[in-house]
Amino acid sequence: MTGPATTVEVTLRVNGEERSAIVEPRRTLVELLREDLELTGTHIGCEQGACGSCTVLIDGASARACLTPAFRAHGCEVVTIEGLADAPGTMSVLQQACMERHAFQCGFCTPGMLIVAAELLAERDDPSEAEVREALSGNLCRCTGYDSIVAAVLHAAERLRPTVDGAAS
Amino acid sequence: MTIQRLTGTSVQRVEDPRILTGRGRYVDDVVLPGMLHAAFVRSPHAHARIVSIDTSEAKVMPGVRLVLSDADLRPLIGDMTANGSAGLFVATYSALARDVVRLVGEPIAMVVADSRALAEDAVDRVVVRFDVLDPVIDMDAAMRDDAALLYPDHRSNVIYRTEHRYGDTAAAFADAAHVVHERFLQHRHANVPMETRGGVADCSPATGALEYHTSHQAPHAMRFQLSMILRQPAHLLRVRCGDIGGSFGQKGGIGREDIAVCAASRMLGRPVKWIEDRAENLAVGGQAREERLDVEAAIDAEGHLLAVRLKMVMDTGAYPQLGFPASGYTNVVRSLFPGPYRLEHYDFDAIAVTTNKGTYVPYRGPWEVETWVRERLFDVLARTAGIDPVELRLRNLWTDDELPRQSVTGVELIKMTQRDTLLDARDRIGYDAFRAEQVEARRNGRHLGIGFCNFIEPAPFMPSLIKAIGFMAAPRTPQEAHIRVEPDGSVTLFTSQQPHGQGHETTLAQLVADEIGIDIARVRVVHGDTQVTPFNFVGTGGSRAATLASGAVMGAARQVRDRILRMAAELWEIDVADLDIVDGAVVAIGVPSRTLPMPMVGVLAYTRPGLANDDGSLGIDEHHAYISYEGTWSQSTHCCVVEVDVETGQVKVLRFLVVEDCGRMINPAIVDGQVRGGVAQGISAVLFEHSAYGPDGRYLATSLTDYLIATANDLPHIEVVHHHSDPDDAVPFRGVGEGGAIGAPAALTNAIEDALVPFGVKIRE
Numbered sequence: 001m002t003g004p005a006t007t008v009e010v011t012l013r014v015n016g017e018e019r020s021a022i023v024e025p026r027r028t029l030v031e032l033l034r035e036d037l038e039l040t041g042t043h044i045g046c047e048q049g050a051c052g053s054c055t056v057l058i059d060g061a062s063a064r065a066c067l068t069p070a071f072r073a074h075g076c077e078v079v080t081i082e083g084l085a086d087a088p089g090t091m092s093v094l095q096q097a098c099m100e101r102h103a104f105q106c107g108f109c110t111p112g113m114l115i116v117a118a119e120l121l122a123e124r125d126d127p128s129e130a131e132v133r134e135a136l137s138g139n140l141c142r143c144t145g146y147d148s149i150v151a152a153v154l155h156a157a158e159r160l161r162p163t164v165d166g167a168a169s
Numbered sequence: 170m171t172i173q174r175l176t177g178t179s180v181q182r183v184e185d186p187r188i189l190t191g192r193g194r195y196v197d198d199v200v201l202p203g204m205l206h207a208a209f210v211r212s213p214h215a216h217a218r219i220v221s222i223d224t225s226e227a228k229v230m231p232g233v234r235l236v237l238s239d240a241d242l243r244p245l246i247g248d249m250t251a252n253g254s255a256g257l258f259v260a261t262y263s264a265l266a267r268d269v270v271r272l273v274g275e276p277i278a279m280v281v282a283d284s285r286a287l288a289e290d291a292v293d294r295v296v297v298r299f300d301v302l303d304p305v306i307d308m309d310a311a312m313r314d315d316a317a318l319l320y321p322d323h324r325s326n327v328i329y330r331t332e333h334r335y336g337d338t339a340a341a342f343a344d345a346a347h348v349v350h351e352r353f354l355q356h357r358h359a360n361v362p363m364e365t366r367g368g369v370a371d372c373s374p375a376t377g378a379l380e381y382h383t384s385h386q387a388p389h390a391m392r393f394q395l396s397m398i399l400r401q402p403a404h405l406l407r408v409r410c411g412d413i414g415g416s417f418g419q420k421g422g423i424g425r426e427d428i429a430v431c432a433a434s435r436m437l438g439r440p441v442k443w444i445e446d447r448a449e450n451l452a453v454g455g456q457a458r459e460e461r462l463d464v465e466a467a468i469d470a471e472g473h474l475l476a477v478r479l480k481m482v483m484d485t486g487a488y489p490q491l492g493f494p495a496s497g498y499t500n501v502v503r504s505l506f507p508g509p510y511r512l513e514h515y516d517f518d519a520i521a522v523t524t525n526k527g528t529y530v531p532y533r534g535p536w537e538v539e540t541w542v543r544e545r546l547f548d549v550l551a552r553t554a555g556i557d558p559v560e561l562r563l564r565n566l567w568t569d570d571e572l573p574r575q576s577v578t579g580v581e582l583i584k585m586t587q588r589d590t591l592l593d594a595r596d597r598i599g600y601d602a603f604r605a606e607q608v609e610a611r612r613n614g615r616h617l618g619i620g621f622c623n624f625i626e627p628a629p630f631m632p633s634l635i636k637a638i639g640f641m642a643a644p645r646t647p648q649e650a651h652i653r654v655e656p657d658g659s660v661t662l663f664t665s666q667q668p669h670g671q672g673h674e675t676t677l678a679q680l681v682a683d684e685i686g687i688d689i690a691r692v693r694v695v696h697g698d699t700q701v702t703p704f705n706f707v708g709t710g711g712s713r714a715a716t717l718a719s720g721a722v723m724g725a726a727r728q729v730r731d732r733i734l735r736m737a738a739e740l741w742e743i744d745v746a747d748l749d750i751v752d753g754a755v756v757a758i759g760v761p762s763r764t765l766p767m768p769m770v771g772v773l774a775y776t777r778p779g780l781a782n783d784d785g786s787l788g789i790d791e792h793h794a795y796i797s798y799e800g801t802w803s804q805s806t807h808c809c810v811v812e813v814d815v816e817t818g819q820v821k822v823l824r825f826l827v828v829e830d831c832g833r834m835i836n837p838a839i840v841d842g843q844v845r846g847g848v849a850q851g852i853s854a855v856l857f858e859h860s861a862y863g864p865d866g867r868y869l870a871t872s873l874t875d876y877l878i879a880t881a882n883d884l885p886h887i888e889v890v891h892h893h894s895d896p897d898d899a900v901p902f903r904g905v906g907e908g909g910a911i912g913a914p915a916a917l918t919n920a921i922e923d924a925l926v927p928f929g930v931k932i933r934e
Contacts, residue, residue: 040194041190042191045364046872046873048872106670137880137882142361142415143415146884150881
């Protein structure tokens with residue numbers, strides 16, 4: 001095959017594990033994750049940076065993986081929806097809260113929504129409803145009208161807040 | 170411990186553990202060995218003759234395996250067309266454009282390559298020469314005598330006309346105290362599921378069997394049509410769906426790309442994947458709702474509606490969707506327009522036109538314009554007559570002593586509870602206090618408004634409505650379920666529903682668990698595989714699951730339960746009436762020592778011929794069909810409060826309240842989610858969304874930064890209140906899939922107009 005002449009090797013940590021792949025320079029991070037690393041939990045909703053379904057954390061900050069060239073993530077720490085829980089077969093407090101509040105319907109926007117919600121909750125454990133809506137406002141959901149997602153994030157925040165005796169409730 | 174009854178409780182979703190951990194399986198997650206990737210060459214013109222297609226350069230590009238145009242496909246497959254209907258012109262078309270393109274984005278050629286990127290590279294090297302024709306870009310232009318014709322053989326862009334007369338409108342208008350004339354235009358918008366369309370076709374060169382993995386609401390309809398168009402024997406054709414990222418009506422038809430992708434896999438003997446990108450989805454994935462209604466209405470001095478004349482024009486776009494015919498929409502609008510109100514004299518004329526725009530597809534409550542126009546009309550009439558809009562509605566709603574009856578269009582109205590939902594909405598929103606607040610706010614330069622909307626949702630369509638619509642062969646719609654007890658006593662339900670966000674893996678499992686008497690964890694709901702699920706043309710759509718799928722599932726589950734009890738009765742020589750299934754075990758009432766746990770039931774059913782079935786066949790395997798009937802209405806009042814900034818025109822939705830009656834609920838949290846999601850789409854459609862075309866027919870909203878969808882910041886908390894009139898029949902649940910999107914546009918636009926009353930503004934579009 002007479003493919004493009006140049007490729008780059010990208011090495012990054014994904015969900016705590018070192019991974020690498022040899023890709024074309026035009027490969028996006030979301031393609032790297034989904035196709036090369038077989039992490040299909042991150043979704044492609046628009047490839048225009050508008051819908052937010054592909055959102056991942058890069059070095060702790062949310063980013064659109066569809067607009068990020070794969071090589072830009074070289075040497076970075078990336079977290080995807082698959083990495084939100086501490087161990088396979090378990091769910092984070094946020095994920096549990098989403099289950100309890102029936103947060104999602106079709107599940108396609110879910111990876112991006114969970115990432116931005118996790119980012120918000122890492123920054124503060126007492127967001128107001130308006131702050132949660134603001135944090136989610138870069139991510140589109142077509143099913144829910146957002147109420148249930150907002151409720152789940154607030155519920156998760158409540159559970160993550162330290163109680164009087166210092167432990168998370 | 171006794172297993173609690175699950176039906177009626179917000180059981181956590183069976184789907185959620187996989188969806189919340191990134192382990193769902195959507196169509197783009199399907200990866201098969203040797204899989205190739207397709208991309209399409211699409212028309213940049215709204216209307217043009219194809220002069221030539223040169224694929225020579227593309228064919229020799231790196232990684233390219235196949236380049237196809239209509240000339241290549243024509244000998245191998247049939248053409249596409251929509252369902253017919255009396256008086257309806259239905260265009261026939263090919264998967265890839267033949268001779269003429271009729272909208273921007275129409276597929277002309279397909280490239281199959283080793284990767285999507287290489288396929289897209291080669292798409293750019295296909296050279297198509299066009300002879301550009303005049304585009305027809307709106308309904309008025311389409312109807313002009315000198316308009317360019319999309320289908321010259323048909324000699325007109327009008328593809329359907331219908332006229333209906335009920336009662337005597339002329340006499341009724343002669344008696345009127347007030348007559349209003351209004352024109353209401355609903356702008357074109359689209360379903361926009363977060364997951365676009367797509368598929369992976371996998372044709373085995375060894376057997377010729379074709380499997381199509383796709384994202385679709387109705388896999389059996391897809392298989393049926395693929396078989397016809399591809400000339401593929403149906404026994405060598407299987408359609409499969411995994412998780413589906415939303416649809417809202419868009420994924421119910423058969424796409425031209427579906428045909429091309431399957432044909433390519435058959436030619437190459439390798440899997441071929443096509444995933445629609447967002448620009449394609451917005452331009453050609455399907456658009457909806459572009460209708461104009463001219464309304465003439467007469468009321469008496471007390472505000473009683475005497476007569477209505479409607480003239481409807483709908484813009485169906487360039488090609489008929491292979492799914493639901495254009496005449497279907499106008500006839501549902503006609504049949505449902507009277508809604509829950511008294512109307513005896515009614516004229517309805519409709520015209521459907523074809524234009525160089527995206528294909529009109531069903532969108533959540535495809536007849537929604539009947540509610541929007543009727544409820545807008547009531548506010549216009551109220552203002553004209555100087556009567557409060559809530560009072561005007563109350564005066565026109567059927568009363569209990571007038572029911573049951575047939576509407577003027579022949580639809581059976583049974584147990585209407587709209588008066589209760591309207592009064593409750595009025596009280597909960599604090600209507601009188603709001604009116605005082607509104608006056609006060611206006612003094613301070615703030616413009617608040619309130620709007621109401623009543624509607625009845627056929628959920629599912631009842632036989633009298635299907636008859637009134639007048640084009641379907643069979644007036645009743647059946648649905649089947651199949652339940653199998655496995656050898657370990659666990660239970661598998663095969664449903665013809667094709668959930669895409671509705672949570673049927675949970676709700677249907679709740680019903681099975683309760684009906685049989687077992688733990689929900691021992692029930693698995695199987696959908697999305699035509700090889701094992703019962704046939705159904707609709708799949709999931711039309712708010713049918715709550716009544717029809719439930720009826721089928723409950724029937725099959727009761728048959729399973731009966732069979733299990735009869736097995737135990739024979740085994741123990743105890744009368745069936747003395748047996749029960751509790752906590753997943755058969756028990757003899759009053760004999761605690763007698764217990765037969767489900768795992769043992771499974772083993773016995775599969776190992777003792779004659780025990781489970783008299784004919785000696787093994788296992789427990791029950792089918793049940795359930796058929797639609799009258800009275801299956803969900804009923805709602807929507808109420809919206811807005812503030813309009815008269816400097817900027819910005820509308821802020823302050824409150825949105827839904828009071829609805831869908832009978833009893835299987836899973837209240839899922840019901841609320843359906844209602845809120847529909848309302849969000851209705852608000853978003855009014856304030857943000859527009860499938861806009863330029864004067865040259867170019868499609869203008871090709872990204873989600875141009876086609877705007879409401880975000881979490883744009884929407885209020887949506888309040889949902891339930892009433893529970895108990896339907897008389899065995900299945901007390903009604904659908905709620907579409908209602909939110911049907912009621913919201915009317916309540917919102919009524920509220921905006923109410924806010925702007927001091928300016929005399931009318932919302933007509």
